[in-house]
Amino acid sequence: MAFRLKLIPDQTSFDFFRWQALTFGISAFLMVASVAVLFLNGLNFGIDFRGGTTIRTESAQPVDVAAYRDALSGLELGDVAITEVFDPGFAADQNVSQVRISAQDGTEAVTPQTIATVEEALRGVDPEMTFPSVESVGPKVSGELVQTAIYAVLASLVAISIYIWLRFEWQFAVGAIVSLFHDVLITMGIFALFQIRFDLTTIAALLTIVGYSINDTVVVFDRLRENLIKYKTRALREVMNLSVNETLSRTTMTSVTTLLALIALLVLGGDVIRGFVFAITFGIFIGTYSSVYVAKNFVLWLGVRRDKPDPKDPKARKNLSPFEGAEEV
């Protein structure tokens, strides 16, 4: 017998409803806490969503945030935020910081003069300083981007629930949507809690989480649908447990391979996309959890009509035939 790494034993029979009260409590608590943090801390919106300018600075000398702030304080730029950026990929004499200036008046992005003055002021601290990237978004565009982002998230939730509803039953669609909402909300809560920059790519990350989480949920649902037809007389709760146990090995394996790739990216992929990758990585955890504990619990709670097998399913039709049981499986 050749060696096989098994993350999950061949056959498991965990009772995923045993700690139902606890997992439900945890999920509910996390969701409420996320809402609270979102209200208390707010999201640390990037310039995509609130307008303004970010300038990335690079210098051979260590970043002195106070000196930068002093240099810029006389320019009357409004709200200025300076953060030092760290990355294992940086060279020893590569000191990077990010300077964010709030949106100036009007609808325009920023005047070249403003950028020139800021760069000049910062060169006063270190004449050798370079500015590898300058990004500026005007208030008009940022307002539209907020709108687009909200539409994107809502549209994907609606489209997915319609698809699940068509392919399964409406209870499954509700279960899927609740779990997606759960994942997105808690991820946003984490962003608010740690004040990680929330910008357009974060929205892309949220949608990716939605995609991954639904992927996981659908695999469980698919097995559940199959088992509901196979074991007509067993209790729904039992069939659900069986389905999750049968797919557990796959759920774990896929989560681990995805996390392996993402962690490589998180550590080695550079600081520019770290926020984006972090959001997806966190979302994979929460998405895996929710497809095991949230989605199907909701379906159980809503109940599924089981007397009417899905007429579209060929296996179901077979089961209706007089030759029931003649199948090889």
Place this chain on the structure above:
Amino acid sequence: MLQIDRWKRVLIFGICLLGLFYALPNAFYARVEAHNDAVARIEATGVETPELVAARDGWPSWMPSNLVNLGLDLRGGAHLLGEVQVAEVYKTRVDALWPELRTALAAERDTVGAIRRVEAPEGVLSVEIGNADQMPRAIEIARGFSDPVTTLTGAGQQSLAIATQGATLTIQLSDAEKAVTDDRTIQQSLEIVRRRVDEVGTREPTIMRQGEDRILIQVPGIGSATELKELIGTTAQLTFNPVLGTTGDAEAEPGLGQFIAPSIDQEGVYYILEDTPVVSGEDLVDAMPGSDENGQPSVNFRFNPSGARAFGSYTSQNIGQPFAIVLDDEVISAPVIRSAITTGSGQISGSMNFDQANQLSVLLRAGALPAEMTFLEERTVGPELGQDSVDAGKVAAAVGFVAVVMLMILSYGRFGVFAAVALTFNMVLLFAVLSLIGATLTLPGIAGIVLTIGMAVDANVLVFERIREELRTARGPARAIELGYEKAMSAIVDANITTLIVAAILFVLGSGPVKGFAVTLTIGIVTSVFTALFVTRLITIMWFERARPKQIEV
């Protein structure tokens, strides 16, 4: 039992080989890029220098030379989102209407009475007439200047919207005409921006319309957005106007049909000019940097025949009078006409250095923007930062790939190796498709590829887990493999369609980098389903046919 038709095998093999063929140029990125640039350069100039030929021959011409485009965040360059102030054109149109309308109304002075233009918002022409009771006649005259608008909806709308209030006649462009004008303004702006960017000659700029009145400009390799903005943000409206006088007061009230423009080099000097220009920049056919008789930098220009005629007749009638060369509402110079200029060429000199003379001639050659452009969004990424991102992405992708492959082999043994082969082909096909459709790879796009590496094996995992289950119940390994693929199918399809829905929404609503992410994610899903369902299956069956194992272990 376990079978695949011969033609299907050939097809699967063929697709993989084709993928390899088309993905290959990306492995030699710099060389292929140099080859492509050289080919384009030779085609454009017709000159074959030894360097160009060497660069061209660096990559065989029978090989595909499509590459994955690198986005601005990876290559470095500038991105601008400009909004064209389309309403400015309404003003120009209405103001141009006034002299003609004045003449037409003046001809019927006996009926309509004295006329005078009164204060009105921009883009609106308000005229007060002496005999308010003769308003219907005045309206009729004004209607004479209105044309039917041809729109897509085909409704027979007029170009002018005419209204009256007491003795005041108010004329402005109708909504239909405004829509048509807006469209034309944007088209012209696009064309001019394209010409100006082309003059600078950078590789593959993206210039496209976005929404109603916006233009997206992406220029790789340019130093900063500020530089780009100076190039395309200048209206470069050149006119030659008669000078009526000078003043030191910037706030002085000009008469109707006149305007005040500051001198570009003399502080505190303002010229009072006639609104209607003698000739404008549209009549220019060429502009080149040069130097004047004192060796100072200048711009030499030439008019087209109608411009030359207009300029010639004006200068012959106004010898001894000054006229002004006006660029974007600033007087560059106001020389006195010494003799009639009928040659159709001239020279602009003033306080400028050679760079400025060069840029001005570029702007004059490319033509003026019909309306001002304001910039709503701008991003600059330095080339080093982009290169750092590419390098980091490569390392991360390689490490992620090795880690996933190791886990797959440890977990599924021989079948893990099959999955690893499929994953390799998945990456190859992904790059082939990206190159063929000319997609742009952005930094989030790289993240999409790495994510694909992690998620692509999912379909294989689903199948292998299913085979394991089937092995416990089914008769014989062949049957188990077959059932494994068959039964995992619906889960694979459902799971991937939902992800595809999300990717499609991201693609439609996203912009720039996010769109790049959606593209790699979408293609990654399609190629991973193909490789998982067909490639691993083919490999499995080929191994099975050869080895004929009595029992298998997944």
